Amino acid sequence: MDTRDKNASRATSAITRIVVLGFGNIGQALLPLLCAPSGPGVPIRLIDERMRPEQIAQIERARPPSGGPVPGWRRQRITRDNLAAVLDGEVGPGTLVINLATSIGSRDLIEWTQQRQAFYLDTCIDPWDYQDGVLAQADNTNYRLREEVLALQAAQRAGGTPQPTAVVAHGANPGLVSLLVKRGLQMLAAREGGVGGALAPQTPLDWARLAEALGVRVIQIAERDSQAPAGGRRPDEFVNTWSVDGFVAEALQPAELGWGSHEEGGPMAARVHHHAQGCRAAVYLAQAGAHTPVRSWSPGAGAFTGRLISHNESISIADFLTVPDPAQPDPRRPRYRPTVYYAYHPCDLAMASLGLLAEGTRAAIRAQRVLKDEIVSGVDELGVLLLSDRHPALWLGSQLDIDRARALAPCNNATSLQVVGSMMAAIAWIEAHPRAGIVESEALDHDAVLAHAAPCWAPIVHAFADWHPQPGRAVRRWTLDEFLVRPD
């Protein structure tokens, strides 16, 4: 963190107002933290197309730390067509717009907030409309969504004028896990006594060279959620520990992953689809992530079979850790890049609910439920798993359990608290760095942001393990073929 920026932000608060779009699971979990004594202490507005009585009741119970007015709210659907008209009177310079709606196109909203000199934060780059089950083309990929935001960033940087900070795709994952990757690389470097000043890389290329020097081949975001309620679900009900719409949308996107420079040959290499434009750090499979079982490991769960769910961080981390080959103009063939993807085992009731997506659509879902108050036990074990040629497997992340999450913040479970804890850290970073323009999580100062989020992620643990997806193998290869569970 830059000390001058920090002092400047203390003198005059950069964020003067917060407008939250979408008051669902994460919005409801965030509000108590925004209103806590440690929160930003500015007026809050909440906009959602539904605003059911229990949502309104929660808002009316909330009070900012100063004892000021309760948050304002508005029942309003935001579309591509009414975006400017609806937000015109809500957002001005100094407003932080937090986009938590899955139905608002992030790129357009970022562009509009930048024009308004407003700040921006979201936990995922959303399109205006997800196209469930569109698998065989790049249209429905997170890659495409990210490239649209990168194009906006590039145009802005070309303009040269510093712009208000917009932190994109910064929740738990995508988000804080990118900073755990940095921390994990430093931990591996420390095992080697520090690879040539590697303990304090400065530029993205420094980080990429460090990962290369450490022989890191695969980075999984490895999550095993064991939270469970009393009782079951209706057969046509989709149950999850966070937004059902959000999870279903990503589970029905093509499986996407950052594509490592070591992935030469093999059956899977022949099946992946490359992109024609953009950073080209990632590829996709013409199959839904919900239907792509993948081998993973976490310290509490041990070996488990998750799903390779498309996520922004798979692409952004792989892009961030790319060492280009100056002699090779094809960006698909860098000197170094790790393979990066999300291996997710949601809570068991969500795992069972995935049966409703068997047809590749959400048509079989007749009801949905986000587990919060009815959870009786469980841990959301969420971390990064760094797999290297030269080191044992390193898992670094959170083992937050439901009891601790509840004790820390009302209206939360372990999953939501990891997200909103990360968002609160990002808000502090925006306050300290108000003119950073559009940035991804990888660009944030990981020590400061991790320190801010740590209480909401505790216990943060790390474990080294002699793990390989094929336990019997004499020679340990790290290609995708070793990890994917093939259908019979």
Place this chain on the structure above:
Amino acid sequence: MDTRDKNASRATSAITRIVVLGFGNIGQALLPLLCAPSGPGVPIRLIDERMRPEQIAQIERARPPSGGPVPGWRRQRITRDNLAAVLDGEVGPGTLVINLATSIGSRDLIEWTQQRQAFYLDTCIDPWDYQDGVLAQADNTNYRLREEVLALQAAQRAGGTPQPTAVVAHGANPGLVSLLVKRGLQMLAAREGGVGGALAPQTPLDWARLAEALGVRVIQIAERDSQAPAGGRRPDEFVNTWSVDGFVAEALQPAELGWGSHEEGGPMAARVHHHAQGCRAAVYLAQAGAHTPVRSWSPGAGAFTGRLISHNESISIADFLTVPDPAQPDPRRPRYRPTVYYAYHPCDLAMASLGLLAEGTRAAIRAQRVLKDEIVSGVDELGVLLLSDRHPALWLGSQLDIDRARALAPCNNATSLQVVGSMMAAIAWIEAHPRAGIVESEALDHDAVLAHAAPCWAPIVHAFADWHPQPGRAVRRWTLDEFLVRPD
């Protein structure tokens, strides 16, 4: 039921003693019914290789209705080699041997009990050893296991002397569902005003001709279990509402199904494997049932995606309902046969536990648990789904819920009570028909057996529905391709 037999059995009881092999989930559920006032009222012996303290405590609490001695028990593993020696002093003429162990080869035990003039009952034809994940050959199929028993039956019938009754594979399913199929065919016939005296078929061929006349193409055993406990499972724990060993064994067998005469052509027809010997009524796929999603329907759950788990009744019902073609010597090409298979959605925690079988082995299972007392809600909806060219889909079966199951019998959940209720009906049938030799469920008098089991299956409901696995189709075909969910 034949009235003379019934009266005869009342005069002198045929069954004089009961020896139960295996005192796991089903044995523990059966004991209270055996000791109830309506039970057989004969001495009971329980043999299991484990006999943990809580099992012994349950036995010591049990008393036969006459107030006689508590059941005897013995801690003993039974193997191929010690079978005769262990059972020699336990089993004689008039003893009913109930085989509930998954590790005792049914065929050998049936042969031995027949030699001893003892009665026999099991809920599944088990081998001495399951071969998990052996998929590409017929070795590990239920078809082979059934053919071995049929060979024993054929040899016995060739001998001409009436033998003690051995009811094979008669639990809930396999078992009572075969009798529900008969009842369901009669219900469809009644819709047509009775197809030429079809309301009272006598021989197996009569039943097969009735199914043919009704245009029945597919018979699913359609089960959706929604029983759920408070809380979840450990990540490496396999949780189920009945024997984990039993379910895992069948889930890792190849998917097997009775193969209908209408299944000509299509991608799946090209992928099935036929058998070289035997009745040839069934085929198998070189993929585990656990990994074979299939579309099904039940009245409570609506459309659901189950797994095509190999089961004896898929084969025996298809064999029973075959109308041979006298002009065609190839038994794979009968004039008529329905496609028959089990479409099973176990309870959600079991569905999630199937993730532990992703590698096609049980190696990832470190603990197992059968849900009984900790269930807080749910229904085991188990029935037969008859799909015909000429009638709406008919589902007929049990919607027994956990509360009713508990009220009816201690030590039970809905799943176990359906099994043991069916077994008690079979015991009554053996008592009434003590010299029937080796018989399958299809041979039992369905009115009497269903009436006996009905209290344990209540409510037994039926529903007609305009259901097809591909809702949008203008032309409704009933081939396997319509039902199987393909991997991406």
